[in-house]
Amino acid sequence: MEAGLFTANNVWMMVCTALVFFMHLGFSFLEIGLTRQKNTVNILFKNVFIITVGLLLYYIGGFNLMYPGFEEGDAGILKFAGFGIAAPEGGMTPEYASGGYTWWTDFLFQGMFAATAATIVSGAVAERVKLGSFMVFTIIYVGLVYPIVGAWKWGGGWLDGLGFYDFAGSTLVHSVGGWGALIAIYLLGARIGKFGEDGKPKAIPGHNLPLAAAGVLILWLGWFGFNGGSVLSADPELTSLVLVTTCLAAAAGGVSAFVTSFLKYKNFDLTMFLNGILGGLVGITAGADQMTPNEAVIIGLIAGVVIVFGVALIDKLKLDDPVGAVAVHLICGIWGTLAVGIFGAMAGFDQFLVQLAGVGAAAAFCSITAFVILFAVKKVSGLRVSETEELEGLDIHEHGMDAYADFRMNQH
Amino acid sequence: MEAGLFTANNVWMMVCTALVFFMHLGFSFLEIGLTRQKNTVNILFKNVFIITVGLLLYYIGGFNLMYPGFEEGDAGILKFAGFGIAAPEGGMTPEYASGGYTWWTDFLFQGMFAATAATIVSGAVAERVKLGSFMVFTIIYVGLVYPIVGAWKWGGGWLDGLGFYDFAGSTLVHSVGGWGALIAIYLLGARIGKFGEDGKPKAIPGHNLPLAAAGVLILWLGWFGFNGGSVLSADPELTSLVLVTTCLAAAAGGVSAFVTSFLKYKNFDLTMFLNGILGGLVGITAGADQMTPNEAVIIGLIAGVVIVFGVALIDKLKLDDPVGAVAVHLICGIWGTLAVGIFGAMAGFDQFLVQLAGVGAAAAFCSITAFVILFAVKKVSGLRVSETEELEGLDIHEHGMDAYADFRMNQH
């Protein structure tokens, strides 16, 4: 391969890595924006913890666990701490990964992905989870569960052999996070005040909608790298198609969610608009390289409707998901994965069944492992902060800090 | 063309597309920051509406309308909904656009531009425009007016034939938006309290200056893509020159505006500094590839002075432009367009006259179409919210939401 092409490929992948990294600011802003100010420092701490510890864990073991085949003849998938010593032969040349990028770029791009799963959970459990318990969960979920499921498909494992397709992770990233979130909010219970005496859900308004909106726009920007980088090279045709399908699905998801929610609730709901954009993005992720622009718009439009009814469903189940993570990442993740069997170049009944199998496998493995981890943590140290702490805010109790020291606040 | 060069070109254009997309967060932050908290959700909603609907409209028809020549033998410029079906032959290869990028990248880069015109209007009409009426205006302005004017020059139309030059859109983007803004604030009238009984303008302070400053820095960052991508390839000499002229004009515009305003008003006015940066950016946009760095600095310095007097002029005309959009985008857009006839490689009296013709054509077409659209909307559904709604804030009335639920506010 000519040096120019290899270099251009690697440049694109490094840019995408930076964009996926930046998604962690998007997640932080979204999560802060949609919750109360008294838990802001706690949320920031969790998110900074996830990106730093997640990257180190992926370095220590996750990368090898997820891509076991890179160094043949080695001891197998559990070569913990094996990564750091040296790059494999040819890892810095076009011999590696068909000239798409270097071994170092590969690691860093995948490492930025890894932390995302835990971040999704973080939003769902906000405002009541014990920090230490969440940290333990994060370490195990990012360090083990995510790479194992990833290995099934991206590491060339059994789901890959079956013909399962998940371009950039509707299932492998978003549903993995989504199942963790669902199990976690089931075990945690709702925030105090979320459901009235009559069992009806009450809105607990977010405290900073500019940051929430900024979070979604930053996430959309990050998705240029999340999906665009999943081409694993800068192939002009594929990368540019992927950006088009990604952006059109995002736009369609947003518009569809805002119109659906306007028809259902008769008001212009900004948070539904924002979550619709995210739903469109998650929905297109599994097949971003397989769809025409028209199909991308359809997938986005459906995702937007799914979001509105998904959020209502979570409420009806008496589950409390402050940021809508389950509707966005789990339900739209499933939708996107199945859509690969319905629309696009791979559509077909057999493919649909394979996609369903992948969804089911992730569902079983992630919900069981999440349950086991969280149940064990609950028994050992408890999952939830005390009532006092929840009412007064986690910031003061866990961090001794106030996110907005100079501002006067309403108590609630 | 070698694969490496084509790939590198396309990578740059995709990066620029992402940066132009990110400008929408910049516009949102700037607009929020310079207005009152009670209208924040409304502004965010408008901006998210513009980027999502704008992209879909450009997909449905705008792209074909603006670049009618792409598929010869077709029915002409009104092939609505024609885009999505398939890319043209050669659209993914270096045969297309001299190897500068693929057809998909072309669409997405141009699509991100399209929404900008409406965003400019959004800032000017903030805090009093009816959401539904603004949406209708946006749809027509972004879906039809912007692509038609664009086609005159960038689509190879009559202005292009005349020799008019507008590198990245001082006229085609910024003035198009600016004329819409000017007509809109004329028809809307000033916000309650903007002009005293004596007719003197009163400052209505913005509620979040960190977001306003962040907005300007994000817009500056976005301009790396807005101007840098308008080279339509990654040509090293031209792209890097364009980034240098762009950044120097921005810096010069900011410094000049702050010094001018210090001399005029004897205080260090942050918002004037920020608008000066934007003025410099808008001013260099028409000729960013034609100027030497020295000329870029001069254009920026003049733009900064223009901003200070432009803002004062708008006030004197009893027009109410909460964010200074007319001074920044219209007046500096005109200045930048004319500057191509005064400075740089194309300077000359004939060129100046052609530039003036382009300015005049955009002025006539945009102000008339904006007037017709807005006047019709005003008759049908009204442009302006009720007095109660304006006083209590659009967030509560149009959205049933509060942007900062936990914070205590001053009433005004």
Add this chain to the structure above:
Amino acid sequence: MEAGLFTANNVWMMVCTALVFFMHLGFSFLEIGLTRQKNTVNILFKNVFIITVGLLLYYIGGFNLMYPGFEEGDAGILKFAGFGIAAPEGGMTPEYASGGYTWWTDFLFQGMFAATAATIVSGAVAERVKLGSFMVFTIIYVGLVYPIVGAWKWGGGWLDGLGFYDFAGSTLVHSVGGWGALIAIYLLGARIGKFGEDGKPKAIPGHNLPLAAAGVLILWLGWFGFNGGSVLSADPELTSLVLVTTCLAAAAGGVSAFVTSFLKYKNFDLTMFLNGILGGLVGITAGADQMTPNEAVIIGLIAGVVIVFGVALIDKLKLDDPVGAVAVHLICGIWGTLAVGIFGAMAGFDQFLVQLAGVGAAAAFCSITAFVILFAVKKVSGLRVSETEELEGLDIHEHGMDAYADFRMNQH
């Protein structure tokens, strides 16, 4: 060199330039977030001043001063205002800089670096420095001191001849800023209320921790360009290694600082976590291309510990550094510079001594020049605002503006 490779190199360098530019938003957010709301407009003004004036100064003279060898036969290092006239022969072709980038890209990338040194000082002197005095200091420090020290190594001067190594500026950027910060806070004195009657330091809480955290994440993103661009080409192996070492050091620095501070103070301190990330980034900067990933983690872990004790040391010395700039940029800058002699490909006792010499030379030159400039400014116009102004806030007094006009505030 093939056109594709040259173009890919230049694309990467332009992307890195944009990312380094974006760091100025990161610095602004961090500085705002960790200080009080009454000084927010002032901080924003200073930061916007630094980036605009810094770029213009670098254009007028700094670039030539720092890289005197570019145009041989010229009058030497003091060719002020020489830059803008024309690019040197070959400056736009692969003949220049081994095809790594064009002359324009070179200027802009270096120009974005230049302003950083003053930004570091800005954080340390926040909430009490006179705006005009700070501007004068900035102009001299960015316009003269920074380029002179830079010329010693990056301009091929005596430190370079000695074998001193500083990949991306642990010393040449961060320590230069850090020494300025240290001298400035010594001459300025502590903010009113920082030290009690008993001499014990009291925490003055920052007013916007979401912005502080966002600032650090934006800075981390910017470091992709700061270190990744310091390769001065897109060489796939080196750039990707540099991104890996940079990110691992950041993660390790954050985790190490939060654990150290938890052990020392028994709480989960978000600002220590954030400063630990920055410490790791500054620490890896001198040797980002020389270290293995394992060594990068070790350098980051040590930087995290250094931050916690460094912040405590500054307090003990009765110095008041609101954002921790001295611990982050000066102490970790020294640590990173020395680490090149301890770890990585260049490690060795001789190298360590040379690194020590570079640290010492920067210490002497920067602290003396900073002292002279600041002392002179102090004598002429004073460095510090009046007590009334400090208590009531710089925003009202210097700018006549309120950063958050609609919000109710606590007085302190």
